[in-house]
Amino acid sequence: MRALLILTPLLLAAALPARAELRVFACEPEWGALVQELGGDKVSVYTATTALQDPHRVQARPSLIARLRSAELLVCTGAQLEIGWLPVLLRRAANASVQPGNAGYFAAADYVTMQDVPQHIDRSAGDVHPEGNPHIHTDPRNIARVAEALAERMVRLDLDHKAFYEARGVDFSARWDAAIERWERQAQRLRGVPVVTQHQSWVYLIHWLGLREVATLEAKPGIPPSSAHLAQVAARLEQSPAKMVIRAAYQDARPSRWLSGRAPLAEVVLPYTVGGTPEARDLFGLFDDTVRRLQAAAR
């Protein structure tokens, strides 16, 4: 009897916040924004990181554990991008539904074709991701693929709003495809433009727009660029000059600033994800601004 007295309020507490909104924990702002596009007012999204944070290096803060505790759907990039922090959150959050393998765990990288999958894994090559380069969202065509799978997943978790999610998914995908066409038209002149990147965060963007990456400031992924390597890059650029050096809003400004002072190229700060620049307010703004900034620098 006493056990029942203790258990009843516990059960009630567990059952109470049911089915108001689908509670989503998004690891990165791009997925938070995508869930918002697809879910509208039927979801409440908590985004764990901002565009000014490096998704590789986030601390498993108590606040993140607390937020994951009550999430019904976890949307992350996967491909080991969050390996430095997400496993701790999953172990500490005591939330069965978002564990890998369950419907509440959604890894976007599972739905796109990965690039830069290493043949050979050795840390002497830096912080390599065995599943391939995880910065998949820098190609909007990948976002289209993820959106489709994500909408299906949201339907599965929240059947009451099946028609709602499906309609929004169709609507988003139509608007997104039109936008991709627009961006590709705008970016036609960028084809073959030689660029330098700071971290290998842009392989998908470069592939999409047909840019030509001539150098990376990080000699090895995840290891800060040394001055010796920077000097080498500067020397190499004298032979084959690049138009611009690209970095994400969250990355350290110094290496690319140093290089743009040394070689005749433009320094371009791209939003990288939603919130990275004031213009990148949502996913559409993100690519509008990315293409605009690249065009301005290529001119």
Added chain:
Amino acid sequence: MKNWYGRIACCLLISISPAVSAADEAELDALRQEIDRLKRDYDKKIEGLEDRLDRQQQDTKTPPAQTRAVPTPGRRQVTDKAFNPAISLILNGSYTDFELDPEAYFIPGYALGEETGPGEEGLSLAESEFVVSANVDDKFYGAFTLALTPDNEAEVEEAYFQTLALPWGFTLKAGRFYSGIGYLNEQHSHRWDFADTALAYRALLVNQYGDDGAQLRWLAPTDLFLEFGLEALRGDSYPAAGAGDNGVGANSAFVHLGGDVGVSHSWRVGVSRLYAEAEDRESSESGPALPAAGDFTGDSEVTVVDFVWKWAPNGNPYRTNLTFQAEYLRREEDGIYSNVPAPYEAEQSGWYAQAVYQFMPRWRLGLRYDELDAEDPGIAFSNTGLDPGDHTPTRRSAMLDFSNSEFSRFRLQYNRDESRPETDDQWFLQYIMSLGAHGAHQF
């Protein structure tokens, strides 16, 4: 592309020009026309090819619907098998230089546990840690940490399983593990920000308290991090001893509260209490030529209050970040020391505060202050190690470390250690290397 063909045409012209004489102007004109024709031909063909390429790219941009939703096959095989279970090895070694003999280490007022002190002098290997961990299945996670001492002894530091799927925010852990009390207690030595642990942990818990047992945590369903924990433990390791009470000789409870302030700040506070039974608890016999108090039998209660504050501009610790942490530990013991006829009842306490600042990528600077305080247990204990005299043990530390990547670290540390009545200048040069799986670290 088009220019390229133009360039070839020019090169052709230039290369053949020495061969033609001024008289062959007409022939040259014919040649020019021929080249122009060729150029136009090629331009047309290239345009055709470019169109085809564009069309193909349009096609690949929107692949058929079925291939979209299906996870890419052939990709998983690289990872899950290669990295499951996650295996990692920590290599750890140092060069140390001490003014005073580390073998004769003691702290007035404390009967220290065994193997408590600043460590080996000179070049030495510290413990190598071998860690294997993985999700057992969809409901359980398991981890195993083996410490290999430089004397070729193996010691199971942790070996536990933990639930992942209990309802209502509960997590159960069972096996051998470091107790959840305090903040530093759960951290393995390779994660310490200094080469040695806080003086209070060294004196009151022999660096850290780990034991066999079970732990139940409950995480409140609130946006603020609020966690409660209860532990039942065997009671076979310092400050407990002898696995009293039929092998459930210790228990503890803790509460953690944490959150963020803006995007740049995060914090956690905790209060914990450990109750341990000690039966014939041995102490190290080092120290001055005073009669040892002997083995302790009685109750030991430890209270810990911990506080951690972390700052990183915009929540991005890459360039600069600062961690401040402070803990207060108090231990009340009540019992008998085997060589002293009178009962022992006294309170010992200690605190530390430290700040570690990463001032540029890869480089960190840390400062720490330690202080201990021991109550005088009475006249019966004068002239034993438990007599604190009028000395307040303190220690000031400064460290500088360099991490080439998250997996390698070198550290230089200086301690002005006044835990003994005489001052000890201590120098540490240390390396920590982690091989294998990415260990995700707790806050």
